[in-house]
Amino acid sequence: MTETPSWQEAMMIAASLGAPVPAHPVPLAEAIGATAAEELRTRIPLPHYDSAAMDGYAVSGPGPWRLDPVGSAEPTGGLDSEPHRTSGTRPLPQGCARAVLTGGLIPEGTSSVLRQEFADDRGGWLHLAGDRTDDPPAAARGDLTPGRHIRTAGCEAPAGTVMVTEGTVLSPAHIAYLSIAGFDEVLVRSRPRVTVLTTGDEVISRGMPQPGQVRDAFTPVLPTVLGSLGARPVQVHRVGDDRGELDRALDAAVDASDLVVTTGGTGRSGADLVRRALTDRGTVAFSEVAMRPGHPTMAARLPSAERAVPVVALPGNPLAAMVALRVVVQPVIEAMLDRAPRPVSRVPTEPVQPSRVDRLLPGLLAEDGLWRTTEATGANMLRGLAAAQGLLVLPREGISDGGEAVLLDLPW
Numbered sequence: 001m002t003e004t005p006s007w008q009e010a011m012m013i014a015a016s017l018g019a020p021v022p023a024h025p026v027p028l029a030e031a032i033g034a035t036a037a038e039e040l041r042t043r044i045p046l047p048h049y050d051s052a053a054m055d056g057y058a059v060s061g062p063g064p065w066r067l068d069p070v071g072s073a074e075p076t077g078g079l080d081s082e083p084h085r086t087s088g089t090r091p092l093p094q095g096c097a098r099a100v101l102t103g104g105l106i107p108e109g110t111s112s113v114l115r116q117e118f119a120d121d122r123g124g125w126l127h128l129a130g131d132r133t134d135d136p137p138a139a140a141r142g143d144l145t146p147g148r149h150i151r152t153a154g155c156e157a158p159a160g161t162v163m164v165t166e167g168t169v170l171s172p173a174h175i176a177y178l179s180i181a182g183f184d185e186v187l188v189r190s191r192p193r194v195t196v197l198t199t200g201d202e203v204i205s206r207g208m209p210q211p212g213q214v215r216d217a218f219t220p221v222l223p224t225v226l227g228s229l230g231a232r233p234v235q236v237h238r239v240g241d242d243r244g245e246l247d248r249a250l251d252a253a254v255d256a257s258d259l260v261v262t263t264g265g266t267g268r269s270g271a272d273l274v275r276r277a278l279t280d281r282g283t284v285a286f287s288e289v290a291m292r293p294g295h296p297t298m299a300a301r302l303p304s305a306e307r308a309v310p311v312v313a314l315p316g317n318p319l320a321a322m323v324a325l326r327v328v329v330q331p332v333i334e335a336m337l338d339r340a341p342r343p344v345s346r347v348p349t350e351p352v353q354p355s356r357v358d359r360l361l362p363g364l365l366a367e368d369g370l371w372r373t374t375e376a377t378g379a380n381m382l383r384g385l386a387a388a389q390g391l392l393v394l395p396r397e398g399i400s401d402g403g404e405a406v407l408l409d410l411p412w
C-alpha cells in the first residue's frame with residue numbers, strides 16, 4: 001500500500017488499476033461517444049476524384065466555348081440520371097464547355113469551372129456573362145483562372161492520412177469524417193461494466209427526509225455520470241449497514257463487473273464497514289488521498305473467480321464523493337477504455353492562503369476574469385457544486401497574487 005498519495009498520485013494509481021477492456025466492431029452511427037480501439041487512416045484520397053466546387057460549366061480554354069451535351073446539368077429532363085458521374089465520363093475537347101454540378105466529375109481537359117451565373121448560353125455557344133457589352137465582371141473573368149472551382153482529388157487528405165488515433169473519443173465530426181471516407185464500422189472499446197453499491201441505513205430514496213435521515217444524492221445521478229464517462233452501469237444496489245450483506249454484495253458485484261464503486265462507510269468508526277471489508281478482503285492501493293474533501297477515498301482490488309476487480313470506495317459526504325469520482329473513478333474508466341487522461345487547465349485566480357492539504361473545491365469564473373470558489377463548499381454540501389463550472393485546485397502552499405490554479409473539468 002502506498003503512503004497517502006497526493007490527488008495527482010491518486011489519479012495515476014487509479015489509472016494503473018484499470019486494464020483495457022475488450023474491443024468490438026460497431027456500425028458508425030452507434031460509435032458516437034465510444035472510444036476507438038484502432039488507428040484509422042484514409043483508404044482513398046479525400047475527395048477521391050476531381051470535382052466541381054460550383055454548379056456551372058467545365059470549360060477548356062479561353063472561350064467562347066461550344067457546348068458539349070454530355071452530362072446534362074438538368075437531370076429533371078430525364079436525359080441523365082447520374083449527372084454527377086457522367087459529366088466526367090469522356091474528355092472535354094479544347095474550346096468546349098460541358099455542364100457540371102457541384103460535386104460532379106471534372107472531365108479530362110478542363111481548365112476551370114465557370115459558375116452558372118457568369119455563363120451566357122447563346123444557342124449552343126457559351127459566352128462569359130457581360131460579353132455583349134465587352135465588359136464581363138472581374139469575378140466572371142476570375143472563374144477562368146486555371147484550376148478555379150475545381151476540388152482536386154486528395155486536396156483534403158491523401159490516402160493513408162491518420163483520421164483517428166487509438167483511444168480517440170469519437171465525436172459526431174469523427175463519425176461524419178469516417179463515413180465520407182467509406183468506413184461502415186469501427187472497432188471500439190466495450191463499455192466497462194460498473195456496479196454501484198450505496199451504503200447508509202439513514203439514506204432514503206423518496207419523500208421528505210426526517211431528522212436523522214438523508215435523501216440519496218448518488219443513486220439518481222451516478223449511473224448517468226458513469227455512463228457519460230464511458231462506462232456501462234449494470235446495477236445500483238442499496239446495501240444495509242451489515243458486514244455479511246456488504247460482503248455478499250461485493251462478491252456478486254466483482255463477479256458481474258469490471259469496476260465496483262461504493263459510497264459511504266469509508267470513515268474510521270465501527271460503523272464504517274466498507275473500509276473494513278476492503279482492508280480485510282482486498283489488496284488496497286491507497287486508503288486515503290491527501291486532499292479535502294474526499295480524504296477517506298479508498299482504491300483496492302478484490303479477487304473474483306478469474307480476476308482482481310478494481311473497487312473505488314467514495315466517501316458518503318456528497319461533495320467529497322463527487323470530487324473523488326473525478327479524481328479516482330474517472331482515471332480508472334479512462335484506463336479501461338485506453339483513453340488519454342483528460343487534460344487539466346490552469347486558470348487565473350485570486351491569492352489563496354496556504355492550508356494543511358490541497359483543496360479541490362467547486363469553482364466559478366467571475367466577471368473580473370478570475371476563478372473563485374463558490375459559496376457552500378462543505379464536504380456534505382451540494383449548493384456550491386450545483387453552481388460550479390469546474391473543480392478548482394487550491395494547493396496547500398497557497399497561490400500568490402496574479403497566480404493560477406489547476407482546474408479539473410466536471411464529469412458532466
Ligand SMILES: Nc1nc2c(c(=O)[nH]1)N[C@H]1C(S)=C(S)[C@@H](COP(=O)(O)OP(=O)(O)OC[C@H]3O[C@@H](n4cnc5c(N)ncnc54)[C@H](O)[C@@H]3O)O[C@H]1N2
Nearest residue numbers: 200203214215216217218264265266267272315316317320
Ligand atoms: N471520526 C471521524 N469521523 C469522520 C472522519 C474521520 O476521519 N474520523 N472523516 C470525515 C470525512 S472527511 C468524511 S468525507 C466522512 C466519510 O464518511 P463515510 O464515507 O464513512 O460515509 P458515511 O459516514 O456513511 O456518511 C457520511 C455522511 O454522508 C451522508 N451520506 C451517505 N450516503 C449518502 C447518500 N447516498 N446521499 C446523501 N448523503 C449520504 C451520511 O448521511 C453522512 O451524513 O466522514 C467524516 N467523519
Ligand code: MOO
Nearest residue numbers: 293294295320379
Ligand atoms: O475528506 Mo471529507 O471528504 O473532507 O469530507
